[in-house]
Every structure is written in structure tokens, then in C-alpha cells.
Amino acid sequence: MKLDLNRLAKRGFIRRDANIGLRGITWTHSYWGDVATGLITADMTAPHAGWFRIQVGNLDQRITLVSEERHFGGWQWYFICPVKNRRASVLWKPNGATRFCSRQTWGRQVAYQSQFNDITNRAHAGKARIKSRLIADLDPEEWDFPPKPKWMRWETYKRYEALYDHYEEILDYGCIALVAKLGKNFF
Template sequence: MQDGLKLDLNRLVRKRFIKPGASIGFRGITWTHPYWGEVATGVISADMSGQAEGWFRLQLGSLDQRIILVSRPRHFGGRQWYFVCPVKNRLASVLWRPAGATRFCSRQTWGRQVAYHSQFNDATNRAHAGKARIKSRLIANLDPDEWDFPPKPKWMRWATYERYEALYDHYEQLLDRGCQSLVAKLIAK
């Protein structure tokens, strides 16, 4: 899934590519990958000036896709906009176009045809990824090599920090058990 292209409606609004209550003309959009750099470029336009309905258009190479947008009232006021999946006809905040696909659709449309990389990780890789995720959350702009487990950030609650610490220790134990079993296998040979 991660190697495909992703359209996140809320992120497009946050980054001011589109604006609820307004119609925008053509704007360039680029998808990048941390290792490969620029993956794809296209042009988007949208009309969200209506109260409950609008549209979103994406032109990307030979793809020219128009997607219906709808808004629903929020519980505490305001409205939340959604894509309408062109296949499943269901509301989605994110649409995906996996590698080789010809259009953007909801994750449910792709079903078992696609998967996230993490779904194929074994326990060891999940533990390494979990430790890295916790460290990145706690370290902010500190040097990651300087800390085995970083100090509590000023803004974080102690209960949250202690939960991260317990989870980090759990990942450490998993990795230690994996190393011990590997050493035992090597000694047995």
C-alpha cells in the first residue's frame, strides 16, 4: 500500500491545496518517497463551495479522474468532507492507487489485493519498528544515538511516557529472547 499513491482529503485541506467553502482552480501536486524522491506529479482542482456536495478532479499522466465529495455535519458543529469511493460508493477520507492500478479507490475496494509492508514483518522486525517509532515520538530534535531511552518531553503526560517506556521494555525483551534463541541455535550446531 505504501508504495502506491495516496490522496488524503484532510491533509489536502491542511496543506491548503483545497478549501472547504470554495472552488479552486488547477494546482500542482507531487508524491514523493523518502528514498526514491519524486514518484509522481499531477494537477488537481476541486469545488467545495456547496453546503453538502462537491467534486475533486485529478489529472495524473493518462489518468483523469473526477471524484464526488460530500460533507456530513460534525457532532460539535461544522462539517466534515469525504471522498465517495468510485467503486464501493462509500465515504472515505483517504483514497489509494496501488502500483499498477488505473484509479484511486478506498482501501476496502482493494481488499486483499494490497497490504502494508508491516503485515509481512516477523516479531523481530515489528519490535525494531516499534522501538524506532517510540524513540522518534520522544526524541523530537535530540540526537537519537545519544539515548537508549529518551527523557520525557516537557509537553508529555507522565502516564503516556510510562506507557511508552513499558512498551519499549517489552520490545527490548522480545529482541533479547530472539538473540538468545539465535545464540542457542548457533551453539547447538
């Protein structure tokens, strides 16, 4: 489970200069449905400090909030990690953990999925990402590499094309290595 302060603000769960009463929060998974439900409340009435409280099952945690001035004006709010005592926009609670803490506290327990992928899976994901950026409303199965969208600059398109070709080379090399390995074991 994770608490993303910016996402909570966008969805109206918390507001600057306001004390928010109890609000329900739910974590969902695209396959399993609802994972957990809880209650949150926050007090951000002070200009540069506040608190956030989360209650989920047996967990009842109060987290300090601080704001820092942005370079071009305005203020950015952060959680203070209860373990590392450093600012964080996102706090995580992996399975079996007793509280929410920053990513630096949990290490690889809360790493992004792409960090666990091998080179082949990263190449497949990279190709799919580039294709989705270029396709717009075209049929993805119709194109190996889609044509340049009208709104895109040629320099950007050429950069995507070179990166796509790089991913293709990685996948081709992987196929050649696999065939060589299978051939060696077969004969």
C-alpha cells in the same frame, strides 16, 4: 500514490465553499524523488456535495465529494470511493491500477509498511518510536532508555518504560532463539 483529502485541504489545494481551478500536484519519494505529477481541480461550492477531478498521465478521474456533520460542530468532507461507494478520507492508486479507490477496495496492496513487518522489526520500530518521543533534544546514542522529560507525567513515562521493556524481551527472546538455532546447526 494516494490522495489524502485532509492533507490537500491543509496545503490549500482544495477549499470549502470554493471552486478551485487547475492546480498541479506532485507525488515524491524520499529516495526516488518525483514519482508522478498531475493536475487536480475541485468544486466544493455546494454545502454538502461536490466533486474532485484528478488527471495523471492517461488517468482522468472525477470523484464525488460529500460532507457530514461532525459531532461537535462543523463539517467533514469525504471522497466517495468509486468501487465501494463508501466514504473515505484517503484514496489510493497502487502501481498498475487504473483509478484511485479506497483502501478497502485494494486490500493489502496499499497496506501500511508496519503490517508487513515481523515481530522483531515491529519491536525495533516500537523501541525507536518510544525513544524519539522521550529524547527531545538529547543525544539518542547516549541513552538506552532516556530520562523522563520535564513536561511528561510519571504515569505516562512508566507506561512507555513498560512497553520499552516488553520490546526488549521480544528482541532478547529472538536472539536466544537464533543462537539456539545456530548452535543446533553448528554442532
